[in-house]
Amino acid sequence: xxxxxxxxxxxxxxxxxxxxxxxxxxxxxxxxxxxxxxxxxxxxxxxxxxxxxxxxxxxxxxxxxxxxxxxxxxxxxxxxxxxxxxxxxxxxxxxxxxxxxxxxxxxxxxxxxxxxxxxxxxxxxxxxxxxxxxxxxxxxxxxxxxxxxxxxxxxxxxxxxxxxxxxxxxxxxxxxxxxxxxxxxxxxxxxxxxxxxxxxxxxxxxxxxxxxxxxxxxxxxxxxxxxxxxxxxxxxxxxxxxxxxxxxxxxxxxxxxxxxxxxxxxxxxxxxxxxxxxxxxxxxxxxxxxxxxxxxxxxxxxxxxxxxxxxxxxxxxxxxxxxxxxxxxxxxxxxxxxxxxxxxxxxxxxxxxxxxxxx
Amino acid sequence: xxxxxxxxxxxxxxxxxxxxxxxxxxxxxxxxxxxxxxxxxxxxxxxxxxxxxxxxxxxxxxxxxxxxxxxxxxxxxxxxxxxxxxxxxxxxxxxxxxxxxxxxxxxxxxxxxxxxxxxxxxxxxxxxxxxxxxxxxxxxxxxxxxxxxxxxxxxxxxxxxxxxxxxxxxxxxxxxxxxxxxxxxxxxxxxxxxxxxxxxxxxxxxxxxxxxxxxxxxxxxxxxxxxxxxxxxxxxxxxxxxxxxxxxxxxxxxxxxxxxxxxxxxxxxxxxxxxxxxxxxxxxxxxxxxxxxxxxxxxxxxxxxxxxxxxxxxxxxxxxxxxxxxxxxxxxxxxxxxxxxxxxxxxxxxxxxxxxxxxxxxxxxxxxxxxxxxxxxxxxxxxxxxxxxxxxxxxxxxx
Numbered sequence: 001x002x003x004x005x006x007x008x009x010x011x012x013x014x015x016x017x018x019x020x021x022x023x024x025x026x027x028x029x030x031x032x033x034x035x036x037x038x039x040x041x042x043x044x045x046x047x048x049x050x051x052x053x054x055x056x057x058x059x060x061x062x063x064x065x066x067x068x069x070x071x072x073x074x075x076x077x078x079x080x081x082x083x084x085x086x087x088x089x090x091x092x093x094x095x096x097x098x099x100x101x102x103x104x105x106x107x108x109x110x111x112x113x114x115x116x117x118x119x120x121x122x123x124x125x126x127x128x129x130x131x132x133x134x135x136x137x138x139x140x141x142x143x144x145x146x147x148x149x150x151x152x153x154x155x156x157x158x159x160x161x162x163x164x165x166x167x168x169x170x171x172x173x174x175x176x177x178x179x180x181x182x183x184x185x186x187x188x189x190x191x192x193x194x195x196x197x198x199x200x201x202x203x204x205x206x207x208x209x210x211x212x213x214x215x216x217x218x219x220x221x222x223x224x225x226x227x228x229x230x231x232x233x234x235x236x237x238x239x240x241x242x243x244x245x246x247x248x249x250x251x252x253x254x255x256x257x258x259x260x261x262x263x264x265x266x267x268x269x270x271x272x273x274x275x276x277x278x279x280x281x282x283x284x285x286x287x288x289x290x291x292x293x294x295x296x297x298x299x300x301x302x303x304x305x306x307x308x309x310x311x312x313x314x315x316x317x318x319x320x321x322x323x324x325x326x327x328x329x330x331x332x333x334x335x336x337x338x339x340x341x342x343x344x345x346x347x348x349x350x351x352x353x354x355x356x357x358x359x
Numbered sequence: 360x361x362x363x364x365x366x367x368x369x370x371x372x373x374x375x376x377x378x379x380x381x382x383x384x385x386x387x388x389x390x391x392x393x394x395x396x397x398x399x400x401x402x403x404x405x406x407x408x409x410x411x412x413x414x415x416x417x418x419x420x421x422x423x424x425x426x427x428x429x430x431x432x433x434x435x436x437x438x439x440x441x442x443x444x445x446x447x448x449x450x451x452x453x454x455x456x457x458x459x460x461x462x463x464x465x466x467x468x469x470x471x472x473x474x475x476x477x478x479x480x481x482x483x484x485x486x487x488x489x490x491x492x493x494x495x496x497x498x499x500x501x502x503x504x505x506x507x508x509x510x511x512x513x514x515x516x517x518x519x520x521x522x523x524x525x526x527x528x529x530x531x532x533x534x535x536x537x538x539x540x541x542x543x544x545x546x547x548x549x550x551x552x553x554x555x556x557x558x559x560x561x562x563x564x565x566x567x568x569x570x571x572x573x574x575x576x577x578x579x580x581x582x583x584x585x586x587x588x589x590x591x592x593x594x595x596x597x598x599x600x601x602x603x604x605x606x607x608x609x610x611x612x613x614x615x616x617x618x619x620x621x622x623x624x625x626x627x628x629x630x631x632x633x634x635x636x637x638x639x640x641x642x643x644x645x646x647x648x649x650x651x652x653x654x655x656x657x658x659x660x661x662x663x664x665x666x667x668x669x670x671x672x673x674x675x676x677x678x679x680x681x682x683x684x685x686x687x688x689x690x691x692x693x694x695x696x697x698x699x700x701x702x703x704x705x706x707x708x709x710x711x712x713x714x715x716x717x718x719x720x721x722x723x724x725x726x727x728x729x730x731x732x733x734x735x736x737x738x739x740x741x742x743x744x745x746x747x748x749x750x751x752x753x754x755x756x757x758x
Contacts, residue, residue, distance in 0.1 A: 004613050082389045083382035084396040098739035099732040100693035102707060107732060110714070111725030301598040305700060312600060325608055333597050333605075340596040 021331075023322045024049075030321050032309045034225055045318055052314030053335055059228065059310060060297040060339075063235040067296060068289075070236060071243025078248045089244065096241035102302055104238055109230035109306045120217055129210040131218060137229055138211035141222035151205030154197025162190040227308035231300065239296045246292060250285035251277065282354055290347045294340050301336075311335055419720045420730045423713050424481035427730075430549010430704050439540070440552065441491055443527045444473075448495045450520055452502030457513050461748045466503075468741035470496035545623050549704035551734065553623065557705065558692040561630040565691075566684070568631065569638025570677075573646060574668065576639065587639070594636035600697050603629045607701040626698040634691050641683045645676035678753060685746035689739045696735075706731060 028048040031041050035051040036058055077089035096104070114134055118124060123131035123138075131138040144152060169182035198205060211221035254277050262276040301312035309317075315332040319325045372380070383393045420427070429440055451469065455462040476484065477492040505511070531552075533542030548556070575587035594602065606629035607622065620628075649672050657667040699708035710727045714720050720727075 080392070081382070081385060082392050082396075084393050084400075088396055088399070094740060094743075095736070098689075098693075098736045098743065100696040100707075100735055102696040102699075103728060103732045103735060106707070106711075107725065107728040111728045115722050115724050298598040301600045302697070304600060312598065316604070319608070325612065329601075329605065329609055333593075333601060336598060336601065337593070337596040 020324075021327050023324055023327075026322070028318070028321065030317050032314065033307070034228065034309065045322060048314055048318065049311075049331060049335075052309060052311040055309055055314075056297070056300055056311040056335075056339070059231055059235070059300050059303070059308070063232055063239065063296050063300065064293050066232070066236045067239040067243055067292075070240035072247050074240055074244035075247030075251070078244060079251060093241045093244050096238050097245075101234060101238045101299055102305060105230060105234040105302055105306065108234045109226065113226040113230050120213070123213075123218075129221070131211060133218075134226070135217065136226045137224040138218040139222050139224070140208050140210045142206040142208050145201075145204055145207050147201045148205035150200040151194065151197035154200070155194045158190050158193030158197075161193065162186040165189055225308075227303070227306050230306060231303050231308050235296055235299060238299075239292055242292050242295075243289065246285055246288045247281075249288075250281040253284045254280045279354070286347065286351045286354060290344055290351070293347070294343055297339055297343065298336065415726050415729075416723050417726055417730075419713055419717070419723050419727050421480060422482045423709075425483040426550060426713065427706060427709055428550045429552045430709060431547040432549065432552065433543060433547065436541070436543060437488075439530050439543075441488075443530055444495060445498060446523045446527060448498040449502050450516070450523060452499040452504075453506040453511055453516055454520075455499070456503045456506035457511060457516055459752070461745045461752065464741050464745040464748065466499050468737060470499055472737065545621050548623070550709050551706050553703065554692070554695045554705040557623075557627060557630060557695040557698060557703070558688065560627055561634050561691050561695075562684075562688045564627075564631040565634035565638050568635035570642050570673070572635060572639035573642035576643060577646060591636045591639050594633055595640070599630075599633050599694055600700055602633045603697060603701050605629065606632075622701060623703050626701055626703045629701075630691065630694070630698070633694075634687065637687055637690075638684070641680050641687060642676065644683070645678075645680035646672060648679055649675050681753065682746045682750045685742060685749065689742050689746075692739060692742075693735060706734065 024046045025044050027042050028045045029041050030048070032039055032048060032051055034055070036054045037047070037051055039047055039051050074089045074092055077085050078093065080086045080089070113136075117132055117134050120133045120135055123133040125131055129140050163186070166182050166186040169180040169185060172178070173180040173182060209220045211218040211223070258276055258280065259272055262272045267275065300310055303310045304313045304316060307313065311332060315328050318328045322328065371377070384390045425434070425437075429437070432440065448469075451462060451466050455466045473492040473495045477489040530540070531543065531548070532545070534540040535542040572587045572591060575583040576591065578584050578587075603626060606625045610625070611618075611620075653671055653675065654667055657671040662670065695705055696707040698705050699711065702708070704712075710731050714724055714727055
């Protein structure tokens with residue numbers, strides 16, 4: 001132990017490395033291609049690091065949502081009574097589970113997005129003003145108009161109150177057994193409040209900005225870089241294959257007798273699924289699902305190979321730029337650990353609630 | 360209500376039609392789904408086939424095939440890799456005969472890969488190599504037949520595997536004495552050879568470490584359990600790529616300046632450490648599944664702590680986690696691609712350098728990556744099929 005530490009100190013002094021974190025306030029001096037927060041090379045290393053973390057959160061958060069949707073669909077398709085649909089889902093699952101994510105990433109990035117797609121001039125036009133080009137995807141994006149503030153406020157209010165009303169009314173029903181129509185009431189709030197906001201702001205709260213082709217590139221709308229698209233698509237498609245298996249196993253783990261008993265009690269099909277099968281299946285599904293989410297977050301570090309500036313890529317540049325390998329490494333690993341621990345902490349609480357409700 | 364044989368039965372639909380009615384057209388929406396799926400299949404299959412046969416230009420693959428397989432391994436020393444393949448074939452055939460169908464999947468996969476190498480138009484593969492590749496399936500079958508015929512037993516075979524692993528290592532690495540088997544620097548190894556080496560060595564090395572970590576985590580000594588828990592959770596909380604960089608960038612800072620390790624070795628250590636943490640959790644799952652009655656019974660017969668673990672708990676626990684370990688091997692095999700990030704010349708970095716090195720290949724990226732994906736797919740899929748076989752053999756799902 002002593003030897004290791006003295007080795008570090010000797011090496012550090014020899015190579016002019018410092019182990020302090022003081023460099024964080026210095027100017028970073030390197031550009032980052034895309035950042036969720038304003039950033040220029042003259043900003044500090046601290047800002048650069050935060051931008052990297054935010055990029056990781058962006059791609060991981062979006063990836064988790066999309067992978068869950070796609071994975072659930074494929075998992076249900078795998079269980080379909082239709083032989084062909086079930087086989088198609090199997091082909092999708094086996095096709096994605098058995099190749100390395102990195103190869104999938106290169107296949108999408110190098111093989112498809114940057115070589116097979118046309119240049120900006122003759123972009124592939126998706127239905128609607130969405131353009132696929134070598135330089136990424138250009139899409140329409142809503143912008144809040146000056147008079148749109150009431151709408152935004154009411155939208156937020158609607159979401160918050162709908163969730164709150166749902167929780168409260170549901171609890172009342174569980175306690176007293178009276179019908180409280182929690183689903184209808186909160187759905188009503190969710191629709192009515194933003195609608196009111198829409199009228200207050202004069203019916204024009206949002207302006208949809210479509211990308212337009214100018215001399216060299218598209219302007220307006222939202223631009224997804226090929227790096228981001230490749231990373232997101234490959235993370236989603238790869239993880240969805242694993243989530244599909246998790247979903248399938250979870251639903252299959254619920255005994256057939258449960259369905260039959262629920263039907264015998266006179267529940268209709270949607271109640272059988274929603275009140276009997278799903279709560280039991282979720283108990284099996286949630287724990288492996290958590291680890292898939294964590295895998296997706298950690299796998300987003302593969303962005304390093306295509307240069308998407310997330311946490312790992314930015315840390316790697318910071319090591320070269322600041323010359324302080326050890327502190328940057330500690331920060332990076334700490335950030336990943338924090339994300340892992342936080343995700344598993346939150347989802348474990350949810351998991352515990354699900355498990356408790358059932359018994 | 361048994362039907363009399365002379366009673367006239369209503370005409371049955373032919374079996375195929377009945378099957379289709381039950382599985383494809385049972386309801387109107389199933390019929391719609393079936394037709395939609397058929398359309399999807401038709402479109403993708405025709406588009407893919409057209410691309411593979413007509414559009415795609417496979418030159419980067421066919422002209423650099425040997426590079427993809429063995430990297431810069433000296434071309435006049437290729438017989439050593441051939442000899443290693445032959446040894447593997449011999450062992451695989453006899454193992455298939457003795458240990459049963461799980462290895463058959465793998466044997467058949469390898470044999471068909473050999474045949475493919477022999478018949479596909481790869482430029483750098485000489486006729487002699489093609490004949491050798493065709494001979495290997497025969498070799499597998501020959502030893503299979505011999506082992507079946509003369510009832511070879513499993514213990515010598517196990518020793519055979521261990522001895523050949525050592526032999527193959529020295530065969531590939533070289534001896535460096537007396538001109539026979541001149542040493543081949545590890546820096547010259549590359550391609551699939553390095554991928555397989557990383558995966559196999561990684562899983563073999565991480566297995567004992569993982570078992571020790573799992574035992575330590577369940578130990579009643581707080582120092583041991585806390586330390587191994589922290590180690591396992593730390594490693595599992597960060598991405599593999601960061602561990603790889605840790606060992607290639609940071610760890611050298613902690614070593615005396617005159618100690619230098621090869622890149623491949625550093626990557627191997629990183630993969631081993633990473634894999635050991637996951638292995639530990641898998642083994643721990645197996646350990647937890649052993650009912651405590653087993654341990655109490657072992658104590659009651661007077662076994663010591665050490666003997667209880669070694670003779671009662673571990674054998675049962677490890678047997679249960681074999682399928683999981685195969686799964687982990689598949690993961691590790693796929694994860695070797697990340698080593699290309701620290702300049703290890705495994706198959707993916709060969710692909711990248713081939714594409715970068717030749718301007719005319721610049722637009723042929725998809726072809727190369729499809730080829731790499733196909734190689735990984737074939738190996739991983741056959742291993743996952745084998746792992747499912749082991750599961751049914753061990754009856755894991757039935758308990």
